[in-house]
Amino acid sequence: MxxxxxxxxxxxxxxxxxxxxKEEETTQTSQESLKVTPEVLNKISALSLNNxxxxxVKNTKLDGTTEDAFLVEGDIIITQDQLNKMDLHxxxxxxxxxxxxxxxxxxxxxxxxxxxxxxxALTTNMRNGLQAAINRYNNLGLSINFTLTFSSxxxxxxxxxxxQTGSAGGVAGFPSxxxxxxxxxxxxxxxxxxxxxxxxxxxxxxxxxIGLRHTDWFSRQSCGQNSNEGTAGVGAIHIPGTPTGxxxxxxxxxxxxxxxxxxxxxxxxxxxxxxx
Numbered sequence: 001m002x003x004x005x006x007x008x009x010x011x012x013x014x015x016x017x018x019x020x021x022k023e024e025e026t027t028q029t030s031q032e033s034l035k036v037t038p039e040v041l042n043k044i045s046a047l048s049l050n051n052x053x054x055x056x057v058k059n060t061k062l063d064g065t066t067e068d069a070f071l072v073e074g075d076i077i078i079t080q081d082q083l084n085k086m087d088l089h090x091x092x093x094x095x096x097x098x099x100x101x102x103x104x105x106x107x108x109x110x111x112x113x114x115x116x117x118x119x120x121a122l123t124t125n126m127r128n129g130l131q132a133a134i135n136r137y138n139n140l141g142l143s144i145n146f147t148l149t150f151s152s153x154x155x156x157x158x159x160x161x162x163x164q165t166g167s168a169g170g171v172a173g174f175p176s177x178x179x180x181x182x183x184x185x186x187x188x189x190x191x192x193x194x195x196x197x198x199x200x201x202x203x204x205x206x207x208x209x210i211g212l213r214h215t216d217w218f219s220r221q222s223c224g225q226n227s228n229e230g231t232a233g234v235g236a237i238h239i240p241g242t243p244t245g246x247x248x249x250x251x252x253x254x255x256x257x258x259x260x261x262x263x264x265x266x267x268x269x270x271x272x273x274x275x276x
Contacts, residue, residue: 104178112157129198199262222253
């Protein structure tokens with residue numbers, strides 16, 4: 001868990017902020033097969049993703065094997081192949097890509113939360129948070145909807161939500177080929193936080209799986225940073241009715257607070273309805 005030293009105040013209440021990932025728990029690799037080169041950083045920046053802290057990590061896939069991948073903005077996994085295929089095709093919105101990096105709709109997305117006695121099984125608190133997150137998405141009446149089951153079997157799942165040892169937060173990736181990213185990892189430290197925080201992190205990582213990016217990708221202001229990357233020459237397409245600057249209560253902020261409820265704010269709802 002990345003605990004932020006810069007404390008933001010909201011309504012005179014100090015919030016302790018945490019990163020949406022547990023990057024310290026992700027094993028870095030020094031293999032020659034994947035490197036953070038200037039070309040990689042330029043491509044990430046050209047996609048209007050923040051390239052200030054890109055790492056090469058070992059990502060554990062659902063079958064237990066590992067692959068080298070880039071960790072971008074703290075909680076987004078992108079393989080070299082995915083990076084090569086990603087393009088903006090006409091621009092970005094304030095939160096996510098509008099073409100090849102969205103999920104084909106209409107469709108039903110089957111989510112499986114791992115259960116059982118293994119180390120990857122979700123705790124009761126995580127399960128409750130995940131259920132609340134799924135309910136909030138389905139209550140919006142989008143052109144995509146979700147089903148949720150808790151099982152030790154991943155057969156037929158479009159997104160598998162699993163637990164992994166770590167302090168707090170989670171990690172996921174972007175869609176490809178019109179399908180959502182197939183896994184969300186929640187770190188075990190989340191179990192010590194409220195159901196609201198668990199719901200927030202689950203909804204946030206599922207947001208990445210369906211194509212949403214961090215609302216403060218340009219500055220990481222929610223993390224107490226100010227690493228403005230601009231738009232790298234690519235014009236951002238603003239969604240009518242949503243802010244053009246920092247949105248302090250969006251569930252897609254790069255970092256989250258310990259008092260999160262998991263609710264979508266009005267701008268999140270506007271953006272989701274615009275896209276789906």
